[in-house]
Amino acid sequence: MALDGLFANLALGLSVAATMQNLLWCLAGAVIGTAVGVLPGVGPVATMALLLPVTYVLPADGALIMLAGIYYGAQYGGSTTAILVNLPGESSSVVTTLDGYQMARQGRAGPALAIAAIGSFFAGCVATVVIAAAAPPLTRLAQQFAPADYFSLMVLGLVFSIVLARGSIIKAFGMVFLGMLLGLVGTDVNTGNLRFTFGISDLFDGLGFVPLAMGIFGIAEIIANLTNPERRDLVSSKVENLWPSREDFRRSRGPILRGTVLGGLLGLLPGGGAVLGSFSAYTLEKKISKTPEKFGTGMIEGVAGPEAANNAAAQTSFIPMLTLGIPSNAVMAMMIGGMMIHGIIPGPQVMEQRPGLFWGMIVSMWFGNLMLIILNLPMIGLWVRLLLVPYRLLAIAVLFFCCIGVYSLNNSANEVLFIGAFGLLGYLLMKLDCEPAPLLLGFLLGPMMEVYMRRAMLLSRGDPWVFVQRPLSLTFLVLAGILVLLVVLPFIRKSRETAFQE
Amino acid sequence: MRRREFLAMAGATAVTGFSIPRVSAQVANWPERPVKLIIPYAPGGGSDLIGRPWAEALSQAFGQQFVVENRGGAGGMIGTEAVAKAQPDGYTLLATPGATLTVLPHLRKAPYDASKFVPCGRTGDFVTGFSINAQVGPKTFAEMVDYAKKNPGKLSYGSAGLATATHLRLEMLKYRAGIDILHVPYRGSADALNDLLPNNVQMMNEINNIPHVKAGKLHLLNINNSTRHWDFPDIPTLTELGHPDSDVPIWYSIQGPPGLPQEIAEKLNAKMLELSKTEGIQKSLRGVSAALQPMTTKEMVAFFDADSKNNAALIKAASIKLE
Numbered sequence: 001m002a003l004d005g006l007f008a009n010l011a012l013g014l015s016v017a018a019t020m021q022n023l024l025w026c027l028a029g030a031v032i033g034t035a036v037g038v039l040p041g042v043g044p045v046a047t048m049a050l051l052l053p054v055t056y057v058l059p060a061d062g063a064l065i066m067l068a069g070i071y072y073g074a075q076y077g078g079s080t081t082a083i084l085v086n087l088p089g090e091s092s093s094v095v096t097t098l099d100g101y102q103m104a105r106q107g108r109a110g111p112a113l114a115i116a117a118i119g120s121f122f123a124g125c126v127a128t129v130v131i132a133a134a135a136p137p138l139t140r141l142a143q144q145f146a147p148a149d150y151f152s153l154m155v156l157g158l159v160f161s162i163v164l165a166r167g168s169i170i171k172a173f174g175m176v177f178l179g180m181l182l183g184l185v186g187t188d189v190n191t192g193n194l195r196f197t198f199g200i201s202d203l204f205d206g207l208g209f210v211p212l213a214m215g216i217f218g219i220a221e222i223i224a225n226l227t228n229p230e231r232r233d234l235v236s237s238k239v240e241n242l243w244p245s246r247e248d249f250r251r252s253r254g255p256i257l258r259g260t261v262l263g264g265l266l267g268l269l270p271g272g273g274a275v276l277g278s279f280s281a282y283t284l285e286k287k288i289s290k291t292p293e294k295f296g297t298g299m300i301e302g303v304a305g306p307e308a309a310n311n312a313a314a315q316t317s318f319i320p321m322l323t324l325g326i327p328s329n330a331v332m333a334m335m336i337g338g339m340m341i342h343g344i345i346p347g348p349q350v351m352e353q354r355p356g357l358f359w360g361m362i363v364s365m366w367f368g369n370l371m372l373i374i375l376n377l378p379m380i381g382l383w384v385r386l387l388l389v390p391y392r393l394l395a396i397a398v399l400f401f402c403c404i405g406v407y408s409l410n411n412s413a414n415e416v417l418f419i420g421a422f423g424l425l426g427y428l429l430m431k432l433d434c435e436p437a438p439l440l441l442g443f444l445l446g447p448m449m450e451v452y453m454r455r456a457m458l459l460s461r462g463d464p465w466v467f468v469q470r471p472l473s474l475t476f477l478v479l480a481g482i483l484v485l486l487v488v489l490p491f492i493r494k495s496r497e498t499a500f501q502e
Numbered sequence: 503m504r505r506r507e508f509l510a511m512a513g514a515t516a517v518t519g520f521s522i523p524r525v526s527a528q529v530a531n532w533p534e535r536p537v538k539l540i541i542p543y544a545p546g547g548g549s550d551l552i553g554r555p556w557a558e559a560l561s562q563a564f565g566q567q568f569v570v571e572n573r574g575g576a577g578g579m580i581g582t583e584a585v586a587k588a589q590p591d592g593y594t595l596l597a598t599p600g601a602t603l604t605v606l607p608h609l610r611k612a613p614y615d616a617s618k619f620v621p622c623g624r625t626g627d628f629v630t631g632f633s634i635n636a637q638v639g640p641k642t643f644a645e646m647v648d649y650a651k652k653n654p655g656k657l658s659y660g661s662a663g664l665a666t667a668t669h670l671r672l673e674m675l676k677y678r679a680g681i682d683i684l685h686v687p688y689r690g691s692a693d694a695l696n697d698l699l700p701n702n703v704q705m706m707n708e709i710n711n712i713p714h715v716k717a718g719k720l721h722l723l724n725i726n727n728s729t730r731h732w733d734f735p736d737i738p739t740l741t742e743l744g745h746p747d748s749d750v751p752i753w754y755s756i757q758g759p760p761g762l763p764q765e766i767a768e769k770l771n772a773k774m775l776e777l778s779k780t781e782g783i784q785k786s787l788r789g790v791s792a793a794l795q796p797m798t799t800k801e802m803v804a805f806f807d808a809d810s811k812n813n814a815a816l817i818k819a820a821s822i823k824l825e
Contacts, residue, residue, distance in 0.1 A: 190687060192609070192824030
């Protein structure tokens with residue numbers, strides 16, 4: 001009976017998504033999304049913010065189908081720049097740079113891009129079915145989370161990010177800490193106090209994620225590249241075979257499957273989403289690999305797993321948004337904005353009152369994924385040729401798009417100055433051999449952790465035992481404790497250090 | 503200093519323009535080019551829900567585009583400040599909730615003088631009320647008050663943030679009904695809803711509750727509005743429940759920068775009153791649980807002053823502080 005319902009729902013969705021008009025919007029979204037993902041520094045959030053006013057004139061289903069297309073299209077495109085120029089198009093592609101860029105330096109950009117696209121396609125297809133089948137029950141599970149559980153989950157996430165970081169643990173810890181400090185800037189939610197704003201009104205809402213990420217990852221990389229330009233010539237001279245070998249496929253099969261499952265699950269959780277998915281998939285692959293020491297030197301498993309995971313997570317993060325009206329990340333907040341503009345208040349009612357819209361959007365994701373792989377595989381040659389563009393020209397184009405992207409978020413000129421400042425900071429960190437990824441996670445998770453902790457304490461009327469009384473929260477804390485213990489133990493620490501030494 | 507001089511001059515021009523019966527051609531022909539409507543919040547928020555249908559309707563009515571520009575940040579102060587400093591030529595207007603003008607200035611040092619804005623028209627009010635998670639028990643307003651009195655401090659209430667209209671609504675309720683409910687501030691109403699549905703907090707007062715009331719997960723206890731909600735004809739208003747003057751309206755309006763010629767404000771106001779009678783704008787607003795409260799510019803000035811005074815008194819009584 002449940003299965004009958006599923007098919008009836010998918011058939012209804014098909015009838016909406018397969019109209020000529022909606023297919024075109026889907027295509028438009030997928031193409032824009034890929035372009036946005038490919039262009040470094042122009043993320044899906046900025047693009048969706050830019051296009052939100054445009055969707056006002058479209059019918060509601062067309063608008064949402066296009067916006068969704070931009071998002072998962074960007075997941076495809078984001079990996080392209082991560083692999084080719086070591087610039088993650090967005091935070092979820094950060095891990096892809098680790099092995100993807102190394103593959104590109106060895107002249108294996110083609111196979112890396114192809115595996116990323118294939119892994120994303122597979123994960124996208126699976127995630128679409130998962131959304132359709134599991135949206136209602138999974139929503140009920142995610143609804144069990146109380147503030148204390150979120151807090152403990154984020155503690156676990158941050159501990160993970162420290163363990164994950166390459167190089168010294170002290171430096172990784174320092175980076176997480178610095179990130180959390182940067183995250184403190186802005187208005188305190190509980191008291192309304194302004195913290196570290198120096199009277200600059202652009203800082204009242206805190207430092208933006210986009211300027212920070214663009215500066216530390218994008219601008220810093222450009223500076224570094226321009227100081228030693230020979231690094232790029234080395235890459236572009238050795239672009240060879242475009243297609244993955246049979247061996248590549250064999251090695252990628254497992255990581256793609258595991259990444260899809262892991263990403264799909266983590267995408268459901270508000271907060272971490274695609275970022276946590278790709279990070280976790282990378283650690284998992286490294287953990288179970290027979291040659292963990294080779295990760296970071298161009299292992300195809302390190303591309304396949306995280307890429308599948310971030311795409312799966314990108315799509316399953318629609319579940320809390322569609323069924324509960326709760327955004328799990330900035331992009332989902334944009335989707336909610338898109339619905340509200342059309343007078344639809346997101347919530348459990350959408351599935352009942354606008355079934356055509358709900359299921360049409362889900363089915364369109366499958367069409368979108370199909371379009372993306374058809375679009376992207378033949379164009380890998382084109383993306384690879386991007387490497388042959390002289391860097392002094394590319395650098396200017398990237399800087400240009402970074403500035404436009406940041407400016408378009410809030411129409412704020414100060415934020416453009418911020419990316420400059422963060423670019424310098426990022427360059428400094430690079431020179432000091434400090435990984436920026438833990439900083440970014442600390443920046444994202446730190447403030448959320450604070451909010452959840454204080455909220456949990458407020459709701460428990462000041463009783464700190466709430467964190468160990470809830471089974472979910474206790475589980476996360478125990479896991480985090482075990483992880484810390486493992487890292488601190490001298491034996492494990494030694495093997496970790498050798499593992500990261502490459 | 504230079505800005506103040508400029509504003510004073512602009513104000514003087516406006517006064518002169520008002521006293522001379524022959525209105526300059528520039529003012530009379532307004533709007534001759536697209537009008538920028540600044541919304542001081544990020545896209546997709548409540549201000550968009552009410553502002554965008556109006557931009558659409560005004561574009562059609564005047565035959566000139568009313569272009570919405572979202573300029574968010576600092577709780578709405580950045581966009582509001584931008585309009586305060588704009589040329590008062592009628593081509594930059596502000597579409598804002600009351601908060602930026604009648605709440606924030608009582609709590610923070612605002613970079614603008616809220617009383618100097620020129621009201622052009624009210625765009626609508628959100629209509630909702632206190633709702634409570636069905637798992638708690640109480641189904642009506644009286645039952646909730648009774649429950650709160652028997653279990654002081656047991657109920658928690660989620661608001662969209664400190665000193666938002668819905669926070670003030672709670673403070674007003676606590677004060678009028680003499681009950682103790684814990685206030686938990688969130689980052690926006692979607693965030694609060696996240697904790698309301700699993701009963702981590704028990705009460706809210708936002709429009710995003712409405713679908714869940716319809717789904718039976720929440721009970722709507724009352725309506726914070728002068729009239730009942732069209733979808734819930736059985737739910738009484740606060741006044742009907744014996745608490746007159748206890749509402750804190752969530753109202754939206756279009757405001758001109760200081761020194762905007764009164765002719766332009768009147769011309770816009772007349773068109774807005776006319777549009778308020780059309781089915782199109784009424785339907786768009788009903789869709790987002792908002793109702794029209796058409797007002798002349800004169801009525802708006804009085805309403806603005808009263809709202810600002812009420813909020814200042816409430817903020818003082820509840821000792822709400824941001825710094």
